[in-house]
Amino acid sequence: xxxxxxxxxxxxxxxxxxxxxxxxxxxxxxxxxxxxxxxxxxxxxxxxxxxxxxxxxxxxxxxxxxxxxxxxxxxxxxxxxxxxxxxxxxxxxxxxxxxxxxxxxxxxxxxxxxxxxxxxxxxxxxxxxxxxxxxxxxxxxxxxxxxxxxxxxxxxxxxxxxxxxxxxxxxxxxxxxxxxxxxxxxxxxxxxxxxxxxxxxxxxxxxxxxxxxxxxxxxxxxxxxx
Amino acid sequence: xxxxxxxxxxxxxxxxxxxxxxxxxxxxxxxxxxxxxxxxxxxxxxxxxxxxxxxxxxxxxxxxxxxxxxxxxxxxxxxxxxxxxxxxxxxxxxxxxxxxxxxxxxxxxxxxxxxxxxxxxxxxxxxxxxxxxxxxxxxxxxxxxxxxxxxxxxxxxxxxxxxxxxxxxxxxxxxxxxxxxxxxxxxxxxxxxxxxxxxxxxxxxxxxxxxxxxxxxxxxxxxxxxxxxxxxxxxxxxxxxxxxxxxxxxxxxxxxxxxxxxxxxxxxxxxxxxxxxxxxxxxxxxxxxxxxxxxxxxxxxxxxxxxxxxxxxxxxxxxxxxxxxxxxxxxxxxxx
Numbered sequence: 075x076x077x078x079x080x081x082x083x084x085x086x087x088x089x090x091x092x093x094x095x096x097x098x099x100x101x102x103x104x105x106x107x108x109x110x111x112x113x114x115x116x117x118x119x120x121x122x123x124x125x126x127x128x129x130x131x132x133x134x135x136x137x138x139x140x141x142x143x144x145x146x147x148x149x150x151x152x153x154x155x156x157x158x159x160x161x162x163x164x165x166x167x168x169x170x171x172x173x174x175x176x177x178x179x180x181x182x183x184x185x186x187x188x189x190x191x192x193x194x195x196x197x198x199x200x201x202x203x204x205x206x207x208x209x210x211x212x213x214x215x216x217x218x219x220x221x222x223x224x225x226x227x228x229x230x231x232x233x234x235x236x237x238x239x240x241x242x243x244x245x246x247x248x249x250x251x252x253x254x255x256x257x258x259x260x261x262x263x264x265x266x267x268x269x270x271x272x273x274x275x276x277x278x279x280x281x282x283x284x285x286x287x288x289x290x291x292x293x294x295x296x297x298x299x300x
Numbered sequence: 301x302x303x304x305x306x307x308x309x310x311x312x313x314x315x316x317x318x319x320x321x322x323x324x325x326x327x328x329x330x331x332x333x334x335x336x337x338x339x340x341x342x343x344x345x346x347x348x349x350x351x352x353x354x355x356x357x358x359x360x361x362x363x364x365x366x367x368x369x370x371x372x373x374x375x376x377x378x379x380x381x382x383x384x385x386x387x388x389x390x391x392x393x394x395x396x397x398x399x400x401x402x403x404x405x406x407x408x409x410x411x412x413x414x415x416x417x418x419x420x421x422x423x424x425x426x427x428x429x430x431x432x433x434x435x436x437x438x439x440x441x442x443x444x445x446x447x448x449x450x451x452x453x454x455x456x457x458x459x460x461x462x463x464x465x466x467x468x469x470x471x472x473x474x475x476x477x478x479x480x481x482x483x484x485x486x487x488x489x490x491x492x493x494x495x496x497x498x499x500x501x502x503x504x505x506x507x508x509x510x511x512x513x514x515x516x517x518x519x520x521x522x523x524x525x526x527x528x529x530x531x532x533x534x535x536x537x538x539x540x541x542x543x544x545x546x547x548x549x550x551x552x553x554x555x556x557x558x559x560x561x562x563x564x565x566x567x568x569x570x571x572x573x574x575x576x577x578x579x580x581x582x583x584x585x586x587x588x589x590x591x592x593x594x595x596x597x598x599x600x601x602x603x604x605x606x607x608x609x610x611x612x613x614x615x616x617x618x619x620x621x622x623x624x625x626x627x628x629x630x631x632x633x634x635x636x
Contacts, residue, residue: 194366197329200353201360202380202429208354212379216370 076272082249083257090165090253091233094172098180098229099222101173106184107214111193125178132175136242139171143243161243168244168251172233179228187221188214224288231284234277301491305340305433307481308459308466310497312473318489319469320363323435326467327360328353339433357388359426359464361436365418367410373421374406380429390430391462399461400424400454416447420454427462434458434466440475452478473508477501477517477557478635502597502604504587509560509595509606516605517635518556522548534634538600542576543632555635560595560606562630567617569626577629581605583621586614594619598627 076084109117127135143161144150150160161167191214199209215222237255244251246260254273261270303309311319324330326337328344328351337345339358344351367376381393397403400420410418419439426434439455440448456479459466470476476483476497484494485506493506498517501508508514518541520534525545534541534554541556548554570578581598589595594614596607607627609619619625 194362194364195368197353198360198362198366198368199379200329201327201358202425203354203383204379205354208383213368217368219370 077269079248079252080254080257080269080273083252083254086165086249086251087234087253087255090168090172091230093169094176094233095180095226095229097169097173098176099226102177102180102184102225102229103215106181107188107210109181110185110188124181127175128178132236132238133242135175136171136239139167139174139239140243143167143170163243163245163247163251165244165250168240168253171239171243172236175236175239176229176232179232180225183221183224183228184218187218187224190221191217220292223291227284227288231281235281301484301494303467303484303494304482305465306463308468308479309482309484310476310480311467311469311484311486312476312480313471313486313492315471317486319471319486320437321489322486323437323467323469326433327358327435328356329360342432354383357430357432359429359431359434361419361423361426361434361439363438364442365410365415365422367413367418367421367425369410371410372406373402373408373410373413376410376421377406377425377428380425384429388430391427393428395462396424396428399427399457414447415443416450419443419447419451423451423454423458427458427464431464434464436466436468438469438471440472441470455479473511473513477515478555498604502606504585504595504597509597510589512561514560514595514606514608515557516560516603518558518603518605518632520554520556522546522550522552522554524550536601536603538581538603538605539579541629541632543634546634557633557635558605558629559631559633560608562632563598563605563607564628564630565596565598565607565609565613565617565619566626566628570628573628575628575630577632579605579627579629581625581627583619583623583625585621586619598625600627 109120140162141147142149145154145160145162150162153160161170195213195217196209199213204212235255237259240251240253240256244253246252246256254277258270258273261267261273311322313319321330325332325335331350335345343349344356368379371379377393377396381389397406400423402417402420402424405413405417405421410421413421423439436455440451443451452475458464459479468479480497482494483497483500485492485500485508493500493503498519500506501514502516503509518536518538520536520541523533523535523540525532530545532543532545532548534543534556536556543556569580579600581600584597584599584604586594586596588611589608592611594609594611596609596614596619598605598607605627617625
């Protein structure tokens, strides 16, 4: 069954996915809210940038992140100058990579959900004495709840499934940056097919269950009338 | 534009004339630079000063009920009340619930309400914040005829039971006739004219007096009933109207509509006619209506009325401004 190092990889993966999803929800909510409501002419440019990870080979994203976060890159260089170590091949670097990599999976459902809420409920709230922030928390967020669920599950699942980005900027350090997808790769390289089966089957089942939950819930919520 | 801060003011005009935009500007949902808005003694917009909508003590009823789908009816109603300072709560939740007859709906979710019920909840929700001004944007437009009939009495009663001025957007002459005390006529984004409803409906320089359903409104009070003939007598500034018996207490205020096409004119008081409602009147003004007809504005005891007669009759009777005549109303409709 699962070896000690497999369990460690599982723990790293879950920690990475949870942390990335949390950060993405915190960053993605205001961003998606702004994108759903702005009439900015060049919004499409930002939308294209956010959607890049959907089409880009993960290795390309990973490569650029490695360059940026490494000791000679702008971010890594700044970190070293500040006396910290560069972020390449660290768990923190992995989290940063995951946030970029899974961004569209969180921002897009949130943006769609906020768009679907529309302006009217917020205008109603305004005429019922609710301040802008009050309207956001008591009307926009509750009405966009199905979008939050979808965003969280997709962001989590997509982070669990990443491989290329991790390999490029995280490397394969057990206990720090070795995640499940890389552990599977190692097992296959080492011809340990039984181990690879256990991990692959587990991931397959988990991903499938999460997607079932998303689609089932979205079906239920789509009957909400305007 | 300036309107009285009491009664119901209708913003009336064809689609796209700017009624809703004006209402949204009053609420602060739209902001126009250089605009000026004062309600009673409160300055809502002047120069750089702009009071955001949530700080304006108003209630707004949108065309679609726009209830918060994630909250029960009760929590929809409480949403605004919770955000009011205690001193500002003049209309109680209970009062709003009773006025709109929604007691039995309180625990339901909006998705389980009919269109008419949703709009009643929306009106109660707007009232529950004790507005100093109630804005209503065609609250009946999205409803079918039966639902309209269901809600109209509630809106009429608001006006009588709570002393809140209402600005009501409508393109329906029928709703305006039922509800409005004051009318603002909008055309292509501008105010064409405004004034008391009875005056506005009968002004010959405005389009309202020229439709085939042009009419005058008469405010009257119930004077008594004739049990033998099953009739009701109504006293107005212009004289006593007789209509079919209505179960209304003596002294209650009613509104009558008299269509221009139902009023004929005679020079002598007619005897030997089946028409009961005959009033001495003076011709105020007359204007040709197409090739064959003339619309006549009459003053009946200080109260304006319209008559639609043929051009031939006008010529035979030598109708002209200042001439005393008798107006016979063939039929009179009671509105409330």
